[in-house]
Amino acid sequence: MKRFVNRRDFLAMSAKGVGAVVVSYGLMGCGSDDDDSVSAQFLQGVASGDPATDAVILWTRVTPDVDAEVTVSWEVATDSKFTQLVTNGQMTTTKDRDYTVKVDAVGLEAGQQYFYRFKAGDTVSEIGQTRTLPEGSVASVKLAVMSCANFPAGYFNVYEMAAQQDDLDAVVHLGDYLYEYARGEYASEHAVELGREVLPAGELFLLEDYRTRYSQYRSDASLQKLHAKVPFITVWDDHEVANDTWKDGAENHNDGEGDFDLRKQAALQAYFEWLPIRPWSEGNHEEIYRSFNFGNLVDLHMLDTRVLARDKQLEYSQYIDATTGAFNSATFLTDVTDTNRTLLGQTQLLWLQQTLLQSTAKWQVLGQQVLMAKMLMPAAIATQQMSIPQFAxxxxxxxxxxxxxxxxxxxxxxxxxxxxxxxxxxxxxxxxLLQLPAIPYNLDAWDGYAYEREVILATAKSLNHNLVVIAGDTHNAWASELTDSGGDVVGIEFATSSVSSPGLEYYLGLSDAEMPSTEAAIVSLIADLKYANLKDRGYLLLSFTQDEVRSDWQYVDTILDKTFARLEARGFSATSTAGNPKVTAV
Incomplete structure (x- = not known):
C-alpha cells in the first residue's frame, strides 16, 4: 500500500532547513574526534561540485551505528597528506537531512587543485580531489558530459572510464542521475543476474523512497570513484522525479498516486541533499539555473528545461483523425509555435538573455537536458505510421x-x-504518407517549444556569440547545427549518449548489422543532423580552446560485465571553429 504525507507535514519538514549548506570561514581549531562521538562510516564516498573561482561544494554522507546526531569535521588542503591546510570546520548532521553533509568551502584560490576529507569520530573518509574555476586568460577547458544512468540496466562502466581521464576540469551531468521506476520495470532485464535490483522495490513517491534510491546509486564504486576525482556540475531531468515531468505532472504519475506537487518537492529535496549543488537560498529546492565562468574561455549556463516552468508536452494523437488517420498539420503548427508556450518560463528566459548579454567569454555553452536542434523527420515516421527502414x-x-x-x-x-x-x-x-511534411519526432524536446528556442537563437545571433548547446535525455549521441527560422546556422549542439539507459536500438529492435545503415538513414533524413549513434553507451568529452571546440564521443563495449574496453571502432569526433558554427567531422 502506498504511503503519502500531507502538505502540512511536508512544509513542516522543509521549514527545518533540510538540505542546507554549511559555509566554511577559514581555519578553525581541531575537529571532533572525541572518544564519546557516535561511531559512523562513510559508505557513499565523497564528492564535490558547483566550483567557483574561490569556493566549491564538498559532500559526504555518514552512516551512524545508532540513530543520533553525528558531528562531522572536514579539511581542505593543497596536498594529499594534508600538511598544507587551507580551511576546515565541522557540522552536525542528523536523520532530518538523511545524514548528508554539504559544505561550501570558501576562501580558495582560482584555478587550483585541492584535496579534501571528512572525519566522524575516529573514522576518516577517503580523500577527494577537486578544483576551483580559473579566471583571466584561459588556454583550454575540458569537460566530461554525461546523463541517464539506470542502475538495473547494467554496470556504470561509463563512469569508470571517465574516472580514467586525468585532465578533466569538471563533469557536467545533464540529468537522469537516477530513475524512479519499481523493481522489474524499465531496463531491468539483467538486474537479477547482475545483482542490481533497485531499492526500494517499489516506485519512488516519498522522500524516504528517493533517499533510499540515491543511497543505492551512491554505493556504486565507479560512481564514487568519479565523484572523488573531479567536481560535478549538475542539473536534473525528468527521472529524478518521474518520467516526462512537466511543472504540474508527469507521464507516469497516475490517479491514486497522491499529490504530484508533494512528490516533486520530496524528489527535489532529496536531490539537493544527495548532490553537491549549491542552493540559491536555504530551503530553495526548485531553482537550479546558474552560470559557471571558466575565465575568458567558457561561460557555462545550466538551465532547467524540465521541472520549474515547462508546459505539458503536446501529443501527436491529438492531431490525428481517428476515422481517416489524417494528420492535421495546420493545427499542430499553430500549437507548437504558440508564443505563450514555455519550456523555461519567463523568469528563467529573461535571466538567460541578460546573462548572455553580459557574458564575454569566447564560448557560450548552454548545459541543459533535451535536444535543441530541429529533429524534423517525415511525418509518417514521427507519427509511427512507418518505420525508418520502411520509409527509406x-x-x-x-x-x-x-x-x-x-x-x-x-x-x-x-x-x-x-x-x-x-x-x-x-x-x-x-x-x-510519403508526401506528408517533415515534423518533429520528439515533442518532449525543444521541437515541442519552438518559440522560446527562436528567442534564444535570436539573442545569441544578435550578440555574435559562439553558441554551443549540450544535451542528454535521449540515450543516444548526436551532433547538429542549430538553425533559426530563417535558415541561418546560429550555433551547434553536441548530445551525449547514456551511462547505461538503453537507446533507440532497444525500442527499434535493431541488430548490430542494421545499425550503421539506420544511423546513416536518420542523418540523411534530418537536415541539421550531422552525426548519430543509436546504440552505444558512453559520454562526451568536450574540449575548448580559443580557436575551436572539439567533441569526442567515448563508448564502452559493454555494461553487462565489469571488464570492459573503450569501443574505438564506434567513436567519433567533431569540431567547430570560433565564428563558424559548422559541425565538421575529424
Whole structure:
C-alpha cells in the first residue's frame, strides 16, 4: 500500500532547513574526534561540485551505528597528506537531512587543485580531489558530459572510464542521475543476474523512497570513484522525479498516486541533499539555473528545461483523425509555435538573455537536458505510421518511379527491374504518407517549444556569440547545427549518449548489422543532423580552446560485465571553429 504525507507535514519538514549548506570561514581549531562521538562510516564516498573561482561544494554522507546526531569535521588542503591546510570546520548532521553533509568551502584560490576529507569520530573518509574555476586568460577547458544512468540496466562502466581521464576540469551531468521506476520495470532485464535490483522495490513517491534510491546509486564504486576525482556540475531531468515531468505532472504519475506537487518537492529535496549543488537560498529546492565562468574561455549556463516552468508536452494523437488517420498539420503548427508556450518560463528566459548579454567569454555553452536542434523527420515516421527502414525503402522506390516517369536516361537496367518488381507497393495510401511534411519526432524536446528556442537563437545571433548547446535525455549521441527560422546556422549542439539507459536500438529492435545503415538513414533524413549513434553507451568529452571546440564521443563495449574496453571502432569526433558554427567531422 502506498504511503503519502500531507502538505502540512511536508512544509513542516522543509521549514527545518533540510538540505542546507554549511559555509566554511577559514581555519578553525581541531575537529571532533572525541572518544564519546557516535561511531559512523562513510559508505557513499565523497564528492564535490558547483566550483567557483574561490569556493566549491564538498559532500559526504555518514552512516551512524545508532540513530543520533553525528558531528562531522572536514579539511581542505593543497596536498594529499594534508600538511598544507587551507580551511576546515565541522557540522552536525542528523536523520532530518538523511545524514548528508554539504559544505561550501570558501576562501580558495582560482584555478587550483585541492584535496579534501571528512572525519566522524575516529573514522576518516577517503580523500577527494577537486578544483576551483580559473579566471583571466584561459588556454583550454575540458569537460566530461554525461546523463541517464539506470542502475538495473547494467554496470556504470561509463563512469569508470571517465574516472580514467586525468585532465578533466569538471563533469557536467545533464540529468537522469537516477530513475524512479519499481523493481522489474524499465531496463531491468539483467538486474537479477547482475545483482542490481533497485531499492526500494517499489516506485519512488516519498522522500524516504528517493533517499533510499540515491543511497543505492551512491554505493556504486565507479560512481564514487568519479565523484572523488573531479567536481560535478549538475542539473536534473525528468527521472529524478518521474518520467516526462512537466511543472504540474508527469507521464507516469497516475490517479491514486497522491499529490504530484508533494512528490516533486520530496524528489527535489532529496536531490539537493544527495548532490553537491549549491542552493540559491536555504530551503530553495526548485531553482537550479546558474552560470559557471571558466575565465575568458567558457561561460557555462545550466538551465532547467524540465521541472520549474515547462508546459505539458503536446501529443501527436491529438492531431490525428481517428476515422481517416489524417494528420492535421495546420493545427499542430499553430500549437507548437504558440508564443505563450514555455519550456523555461519567463523568469528563467529573461535571466538567460541578460546573462548572455553580459557574458564575454569566447564560448557560450548552454548545459541543459533535451535536444535543441530541429529533429524534423517525415511525418509518417514521427507519427509511427512507418518505420525508418520502411520509409527509406518506399521513398527510394518512389524516387525511381519519378525518374522513370521523367524518362531519366541514367536509369540502369537493374534499377528498372527493381522498380517493376516493387511499383505495386506504391499504393495511394503509401504515396500520401510519403508526401506528408517533415515534423518533429520528439515533442518532449525543444521541437515541442519552438518559440522560446527562436528567442534564444535570436539573442545569441544578435550578440555574435559562439553558441554551443549540450544535451542528454535521449540515450543516444548526436551532433547538429542549430538553425533559426530563417535558415541561418546560429550555433551547434553536441548530445551525449547514456551511462547505461538503453537507446533507440532497444525500442527499434535493431541488430548490430542494421545499425550503421539506420544511423546513416536518420542523418540523411534530418537536415541539421550531422552525426548519430543509436546504440552505444558512453559520454562526451568536450574540449575548448580559443580557436575551436572539439567533441569526442567515448563508448564502452559493454555494461553487462565489469571488464570492459573503450569501443574505438564506434567513436567519433567533431569540431567547430570560433565564428563558424559548422559541425565538421575529424
Amino acid at each position: 525503402e518506399l521513398a527510394g522506390i518512389a524516387q525511381l518511379a519519378g525518374r522513370a516517369q521523367a524518362s531519366d536516361p541514367t536509369l540502369t537496367a537493374e534499377e528498372l527491374a527493381y522498380l517493376q518488381a516493387n511499383q505495386a507497393r506504391l499504393t495511394p495510401e503509401v504515396m500520401a
